[in-house]
Amino acid sequence: MVLNYIFIGFFVIGFLVAILRVVGYFFRDFFEASLGVVFTEVDLHVFSDMVQSTFDMAEASISIVLYLMGIMTLWLGFMRIGEDGGAVQKLSNWVDPFFRKLFPEIPANHPVNGSIMMNFAANMLGLDNSATPMGLKAMNGLQELNTQKDTASNPMIMFLVLNTSGLTIIPISVMAYRAQAGAASPTDVFIPILIATYIATLIGLITVSIYQKINLIKNGIATYLVAITGVIFAAVYGLMQLPKHQLESVTSVVGNFILLAIIVSFFLLAFKNKVNVYESFIEGAKDGFKTTVSIIPYLVGMLVAIGVFRASGTLDYVVDGLGWFVGLLGINTDFVPALPTAFMKPLSGSGARGMMLETYQHYDSMELGYRGADHFVSKMASIFQGSTETTFYTIAVYYGAVNIKKTRYTVQAGLLADLGGIIAAIVVGYIFFH
Numbered sequence: 413m414v415l416n417y418i419f420i421g422f423f424v425i426g427f428l429v430a431i432l433r434v435v436g437y438f439f440r441d442f443f444e445a446s447l448g449v450v451f452t453e454v455d456l457h458v459f460s461d462m463v464q465s466t467f468d469m470a471e472a473s474i475s476i477v478l479y480l481m482g483i484m485t486l487w488l489g490f491m492r493i494g495e496d497g498g499a500v501q502k503l504s505n506w507v508d509p510f511f512r513k514l515f516p517e518i519p520a521n522h523p524v525n526g527s528i529m530m531n532f533a534a535n536m537l538g539l540d541n542s543a544t545p546m547g548l549k550a551m552n553g554l555q556e557l558n559t560q561k562d563t564a565s566n567p568m569i570m571f572l573v574l575n576t577s578g579l580t581i582i583p584i585s586v587m588a589y590r591a592q593a594g595a596a597s598p599t600d601v602f603i604p605i606l607i608a609t610y611i612a613t614l615i616g617l618i619t620v621s622i623y624q625k626i627n628l629i630k631n632g633i634a635t636y637l638v639a640i641t642g643v644i645f646a647a648v649y650g651l652m653q654l655p656k657h658q659l660e661s662v663t664s665v666v667g668n669f670i671l672l673a674i675i676v677s678f679f680l681l682a683f684k685n686k687v688n689v690y691e692s693f694i695e696g697a698k699d700g701f702k703t704t705v706s707i708i709p710y711l712v713g714m715l716v717a718i719g720v721f722r723a724s725g726t727l728d729y730v731v732d733g734l735g736w737f738v739g740l741l742g743i744n745t746d747f748v749p750a751l752p753t754a755f756m757k758p759l760s761g762s763g764a765r766g767m768m769l770e771t772y773q774h775y776d777s778m779e780l781g782y783r784g785a786d787h788f789v790s791k792m793a794s795i796f797q798g799s800t801e802t803t804f805y806t807i808a809v810y811y812g813a814v815n816i817k818k819t820r821y822t823v824q825a826g827l828l829a830d831l832g833g834i835i836a837a838i839v840v841g842y843i844f845f846h
Contacts, residue, residue: 422717426724430458469719473712484700487545492696497682500526524553555814563818576803576826577616583798593772595785604840608799612833710812750792758803768793799833
C-alpha cells in the first residue's frame with residue numbers, strides 16, 4: 413500500500429510542480445517584480461523533459477535488467493553448486509545461533525540462512541553485483557516459508573531493511589570514483605562512511621525489532637552487536653595502519669579474494685561430495701534467468717516514477733527549501749549542496765552516483781589549486797553515496813521477484829534507517845573534514 417502511494421505521489425507531485433514552473437514562465441515578469449523569483453526557458457521545457465525521462469528510464473530499466481540477467485544467471489548457478497555440495501548448509505549452521513534471535517520465524521539450520529549471510533557479506537565488502545543475486549536467492553527462500561504469499565513476512569522485512577541500510581565495511585566503488593576524479597587521498601572517506609552506514613544499520617535493526625517486538629537485550633542480540641562492533645572497528649584500526657596509498661589496493665584485493673575463495677570452496681566441496689558441478693550450475697543458472705524476467709515490470713514502474721519526479725525539478729526545490737530552513741536554525745549550511753546525492757540515493761543508485769560525480773566536477777578548480785573531489789561538499793556527497801542504499805530500487809526488485817504486494821512497514825523502516833545514515837554522515841563529515 414505504501415509503495416502505491418509513493419508511486420502515485422512521484423507522478424502527481426512532479427506534475428503539479430511542472431505546472432507551476434510553466435505558469436511561472438508565462439508570468440515571469442510579475443513573479444520577478446513582486447517576489448524576485450526568476451523563471452527561464454528551462455522551466456518552459458519541463459513537460460518535455462518529464463516525458464523524455466519516461467522513455468529514458470524505461471530504457472535504463474531494461475539495460476539494468478539485461479546486465480542483471482547475466483549476473484543473476486552466473487551467481488545463482490554458483491549458489492546452486494553451494495547448496496548441492498553442502499557449503500550453504502554449513503554456512504547456515506554457523507550463523508544459526510545469531511539468526512535464530514534476529515529471524516525467530518526461520519526454522520533452525522534452514523538453508524536460507526546461508527543465502528542471507530552470503531548477501532550480507534557481499535554488501536559489507538562492497539561487492540554490489542554479487543550481493544543482489546544472493547539477496548534474491550534469499551528472498552525466494554523466505555517466500556517458501558511465507559504463509560501469506562502476497563504479504564511481506566517478518567523475516568523478509570528484517571532482511572530487506574538491513575539491506576537498505578547499506579552496511580559497507582569496504583566502500584570500494586566510492587574510493588575508486590574519488591581516485592578517478594583525482595582526489596589527493598581517495599580513501600579519506602573510508603572511516604566516515606563506515607561509521608555512518610553502521611549507524612544506519614543499527615537504526616534499521618532497532619526499528620524493525622520494535623515493530624516485531626524482538627527484545628534485543630533479553631535474547632542476547634545486543635551482545636552480538638557489541639561483538640560485531642568490536643570486530644568492525646578492530647578491522648578499521650588495522651586497515652588504517654596501512655599507508656594511505658596502499659589502503660584502497662589492499663581492501664580491493666581482500667574483498668575480491670574472499671569472494672573467489674568462497675566460489676572455489678563451493679566447487680571443491682561439491683566435487684568432494686560427488687556432485688556434478690556443471691549440471692548443478694546450469695540448473696541454478698536457469699532459476700536466475702527466470703527470476704530476472706519477473707523483476708522487469710516492478711523495476712520499470714519504479715524507475716520511471718523516480719525519473720519523472722526528478723525531471724520535474726521537485727528534488728531541487730526540496731533541497732533549496734531545506735537549505736533555507738537549516739539556515740534559519742542557525743546551523744552551518746555548507747553541507748546542503750551535497751544533499752541531492754543523499755536524497756537521490758534511496759531512489760536511484762545511478763542517479764545518486766551521477767549527482768556525486770557532477771559535484772566533483774562542479775567544484776573542480778585547478779586555478780585555486782585543488783581538485784573537485786577534495787572539496788568539502790564533494791566529500792560530503794561521497795559519504796552520502798556510501799552511507800545508505802537504494803531503498804526503493806531494492807524494495808521493487810526484491811519484493812517484485814517474489815510477487816509481494818503488501819510491504820507493511822518496510823518502506824517506513826528503510827527510510828528511517830536512511831535518515832539516520834544521512835544525519836550520521838553530516839555529523840561525521842563535519843568532524844573529519846570541516
